[in-house]
Amino acid sequence: MAISNLILIYGTEPYLIDKEIERVRAELSREGGAEAELVYIDADELTAQQLLEQLDFSPLFALERVVVIRRPSWLGKTRRKASKVEQLVEGLAAFLSEPIPGQVVIFTAEEDVSSHPLMKKLGKAVHKVACVRPNPQGLETWVKQLAAALNQPLAPPVAKMLASSGQDMYYLQRLLEKLSLQKSPEMITEQDVAEELDQQIETSVFKLTDALLNRRSREALKAYYQLLRQGGQPTFFLYMIIRQFMLLGKVKHFSQEGMHQAAIAKATGARDFAVKRLLSAASQYSWDELKRCFELFLQADINLKSSGRDGKIVLEALIIEVCGQGRRR
Amino acid sequence: MSYMALYRAWRPQHFAEVVGQERTVKALQNALKQGRVSHAYLFSGPRGTGKTSIAKIVARAVNCAHPREGEPCNQCPYCLDILQGNFMDVIEIDAASNRGIDEIRDLREKVRMLPAQGKKKVYIIDEVHMLTTEAFNALLKTLEEPPDSVIFILATTELQKIPATILSRCQSYHFRRLTAAEIVERLRQVALSNNMSVSEEAFDLIARRANGGLRDALSSLDQIYSYKGAQISKTDALEVMGLVDDMFLSRLMAAVFSRDVGTVITMLGEALQEGKEAQQIVREAVLYLRDLMVYSLLGKEAELAVVTESARPHLESVLGQTDISAIMKALNALMAGADRLRYSEGNRFQLELAFLELMAVPAEPAWDNLSLTAVSAPKASPKKSARAAENTLVEDSSHSSAKTSARKKEAAKAPQQEWGRLLAAVKDKKIPTHALLAQGKLLEHDKGQVTIGFKKAYKFHKEKLEENANKHILDEAIKEIWGGAASVRLVFLDDDASQDPVVKKARELFGEEIVEVKE
Numbered sequence: 001m002a003i004s005n006l007i008l009i010y011g012t013e014p015y016l017i018d019k020e021i022e023r024v025r026a027e028l029s030r031e032g033g034a035e036a037e038l039v040y041i042d043a044d045e046l047t048a049q050q051l052l053e054q055l056d057f058s059p060l061f062a063l064e065r066v067v068v069i070r071r072p073s074w075l076g077k078t079r080r081k082a083s084k085v086e087q088l089v090e091g092l093a094a095f096l097s098e099p100i101p102g103q104v105v106i107f108t109a110e111e112d113v114s115s116h117p118l119m120k121k122l123g124k125a126v127h128k129v130a131c132v133r134p135n136p137q138g139l140e141t142w143v144k145q146l147a148a149a150l151n152q153p154l155a156p157p158v159a160k161m162l163a164s165s166g167q168d169m170y171y172l173q174r175l176l177e178k179l180s181l182q183k184s185p186e187m188i189t190e191q192d193v194a195e196e197l198d199q200q201i202e203t204s205v206f207k208l209t210d211a212l213l214n215r216r217s218r219e220a221l222k223a224y225y226q227l228l229r230q231g232g233q234p235t236f237f238l239y240m241i242i243r244q245f246m247l248l249g250k251v252k253h254f255s256q257e258g259m260h261q262a263a264i265a266k267a268t269g270a271r272d273f274a275v276k277r278l279l280s281a282a283s284q285y286s287w288d289e290l291k292r293c294f295e296l297f298l299q300a301d302i303n304l305k306s307s308g309r310d311g312k313i314v315l316e317a318l319i320i321e322v323c324g325q326g327r328r329r
Numbered sequence: 330m331s332y333m334a335l336y337r338a339w340r341p342q343h344f345a346e347v348v349g350q351e352r353t354v355k356a357l358q359n360a361l362k363q364g365r366v367s368h369a370y371l372f373s374g375p376r377g378t379g380k381t382s383i384a385k386i387v388a389r390a391v392n393c394a395h396p397r398e399g400e401p402c403n404q405c406p407y408c409l410d411i412l413q414g415n416f417m418d419v420i421e422i423d424a425a426s427n428r429g430i431d432e433i434r435d436l437r438e439k440v441r442m443l444p445a446q447g448k449k450k451v452y453i454i455d456e457v458h459m460l461t462t463e464a465f466n467a468l469l470k471t472l473e474e475p476p477d478s479v480i481f482i483l484a485t486t487e488l489q490k491i492p493a494t495i496l497s498r499c500q501s502y503h504f505r506r507l508t509a510a511e512i513v514e515r516l517r518q519v520a521l522s523n524n525m526s527v528s529e530e531a532f533d534l535i536a537r538r539a540n541g542g543l544r545d546a547l548s549s550l551d552q553i554y555s556y557k558g559a560q561i562s563k564t565d566a567l568e569v570m571g572l573v574d575d576m577f578l579s580r581l582m583a584a585v586f587s588r589d590v591g592t593v594i595t596m597l598g599e600a601l602q603e604g605k606e607a608q609q610i611v612r613e614a615v616l617y618l619r620d621l622m623v624y625s626l627l628g629k630e631a632e633l634a635v636v637t638e639s640a641r642p643h644l645e646s647v648l649g650q651t652d653i654s655a656i657m658k659a660l661n662a663l664m665a666g667a668d669r670l671r672y673s674e675g676n677r678f679q680l681e682l683a684f685l686e687l688m689a690v691p692a693e694p695a696w697d698n699l700s701l702t703a704v705s706a707p708k709a710s711p712k713k714s715a716r717a718a719e720n721t722l723v724e725d726s727s728h729s730s731a732k733t734s735a736r737k738k739e740a741a742k743a744p745q746q747e748w749g750r751l752l753a754a755v756k757d758k759k760i761p762t763h764a765l766l767a768q769g770k771l772l773e774h775d776k777g778q779v780t781i782g783f784k785k786a787y788k789f790h791k792e793k794l795e796e797n798a799n800k801h802i803l804d805e806a807i808k809e810i811w812g813g814a815a816s817v818r819l820v821f822l823d824d825d826a827s828q829d830p831v832v833k834k835a836r837e838l839f840g841e842e843i844v845e846v847k848e
Binding site: 045168178229303324 | 434498664
């Protein structure tokens with residue numbers, strides 16, 4: 001199939017977009033018989049005139065070339081109507097509507113920008129490619145293929161764990177490469193992956209807040225120490241704790257109003273599973289206890305920001321006090 | 330040759346010399362051996378754990394003329410140039426002082442040029458979290474289109490500040506804090522090579538206070554060595570590092586929890602006589618209480634800050650004297666004492682006061698505060714209070730708080746009504762006098778005595794009211810509404826409460842109008 005001279009690749013997975021660019025380049029090289037040059041242009045840095053100059057191609061070092069214009073800001077929704085953008089679009093549309101032999105121009109975007117004036121003007125001359133993130137099963141297969149390419153054995157649950165981690169594909173690829181370098185020729189185990197994913201600060205913060213909500217002081221302290229080891233700051237943890245307790249208060253209020261889980265999720269903007277967890281924690285806190293918790297948070301906030309106290313100790317004491325409240329119930 | 334600080338002299342030059350971080354070292358060595366070096370690395374972790382040292386080893390290893398098993402030879406011209414900082418293709422950038430878009434644009438331009446001297450250009454960007462958002466975006470574009478001949482090594486102590494887009498383009502390695510044992514082992518090597526004689530307890534102390542960072546530990550050893558020479562004892566380490574002996578703290582805290590005032594005062598006096606600073610004693614006592622608090626919950630899993638292995642039995646015996654709630658209260662009281670001490674000149678007095686307050690802390694559990702807030706309004710005998718507290722915990726708490734607030738409102742209503750009557754009576758007589766009086770607050774009207782308070786900011790209003798004409802109008806109004814003459818006192822309110830940080834914070838959050846300060 002002949003390659004279009006003008007391609008729009010869009011999607012939220014940079015990994016897939018880059019793979020598509022590679023594929024186009026490889027195909028162009030195969031058709032032309034020599035390796036096509038790959039040029040990246042930062043369109044945000046250039047004026048319309050400079051951009052057109054850079055796109056004006058006459059073969060010098062290579063017979064063919066692929067020009068990639070990554071996520072130009074003017075291709076986004078917010079800046080469509082700026083006069084500078086309109087001017088640029090006019091010039092670019094006129095220039096690109098006539099294909100330049102040997103050159104393929106690729107635009108990338110995070111979303112489908114077919115309704116953008118430039119794309120409308122170029123019409124059918126633009127070949128659109130959507131890069132859609134695979135579903136969990138597809139992602140699992142991809143992880144297995146990557147591991148096979150690295151000759152890296154995986155324990156059975158590892159591929160599924162990585163696929164369901166919510167990380168982008170570049171991250172997963174780098175992680176797998178790293179684990180392979182650390183473990184090869186041994187197998188990558190479930191624990192190896194869990195340790196890596198646990199090192200993400202968000203994961204540990206939720207461990208801390210969950211333990212706090214359930215008044216498990218040992219667990220909360222351990223999660224807190226892990227966060228400190230990861231280099232996090234007590235003020236950030238306090239912010240996250242308060243955010244979670246505010247959500248707890250809202251969930252408790254709505255549940256007392258007689259709302260069911262889905263309605264609470266809608267009203268609070270929280271996810272279903274989070275609401276479910278908070279609902280069970282909510283029954284463990286009376287309003288007076290919640291009020292007392294917020295008094296403790298306020299005091300900790302003041303101590304962290306307006307005194308010379310050691311933030312690490314302030315948070316340790318807060319964790320123990322919050323967990324300790326339930327002991328006499 | 331000039332003296333080189335220990336932490337610089339002992340910076341690891343090979344992967345084999347790196348302390349801790351085994352998994353990171355193994356992965357990087359394998360990458361170098363197998364030719365699988367990534368174009369971008371992100372090293373994160375606390376300070377002094379080896380991020381920059383390893384980045385420099387990688388920079389040498391990729392450019393080395395004779396690498397062996399992933400290690401640089403450190404003898405070829407390339408390695409030597411890098412070691413001496415003369416190598417053109419290893420560029421160290423401090424992102425804290427080069428954090429703008431212009432610096433990163435400049436970097437992007439230079440990245441396109443091929444290495445001038447070696448095989449690979451290595452950019453080590455330290456404290457990368459300090460870059461601005463625009464600079465990060467520009468850096469991302471560079472990481473997305475990396476030239477083959479360039480390796481980026483980004484180092485940061487604050488991983489959470491790195492955008493996810495950058496994170497996913499780098500192979501990320503987390504550098505953990507070193508254990509005290511790992512630090513001690515390295516310190517021992519250093520001491521041996523420098524003909525130092527350091528006691529085990531001193532090693533332990535230095536390692537523990539380094540908070541997992543080898544650089545800090547080596548700096549401390551260096552400092553003690555400079556002051557005290559080659560023979561280093563635990564006392565020397567304590568003295569130079571400005572610390573207090575954990576055994577002393579154990580005895581002090583034992584006396585505090587058994588409320589032995591005499592011993593506490595004597596011990597504090599002795600410590601001051603020995604040249605310890607009051608702030609230092611309180612700071613260390615806070616850390617001891619923190620150790621006590623954490624140890625009571627986590628036992629041997631606890632990472633202790635001041636208590637050494639030899640003092641652990643004493644820690645356990647102090648723990649036997651008290652409970653977690655008393656420790657929490659003591660900790661809070663002592664931290665407050667430390668705050669006061671920071672701004673105080675009468676240090677000895679403040680120090681003693683801080684410890685006396687510690688001993689005066691009531692013993693009821695800290696988490697009972699909750700029930701106390703719910704039932705604190707009516708005064709009752711201790712037994713009644715305890716019963717009421719228990720009852721409150723079983724009944725619906727929101728109901729009880731509503732009742733309490735109703736009672737409080739009822740109590741507050743009466744003086745407010747009286748004040749309203751007085752204002753109305755004055756207004757009838759003379760409006761300007763009413764305007765002056767309206768800024769006040771009725772504090773007392775009883776037994777022929779009326780006291781009206783003014784905030785210090787309303788000094789003018791108070792003084793004007795004290796003038797005879799206005800005073801006369803006020804006296805008349807009082808006589809009318811309360812049926813008799815009264816002696817009127819105009820006083821300033823003690824509005825220190827408005828300076829209270831809690832009040833300040835509340836006003837910041839909810840606004841001046843909503844927040845009312847009550848005793």
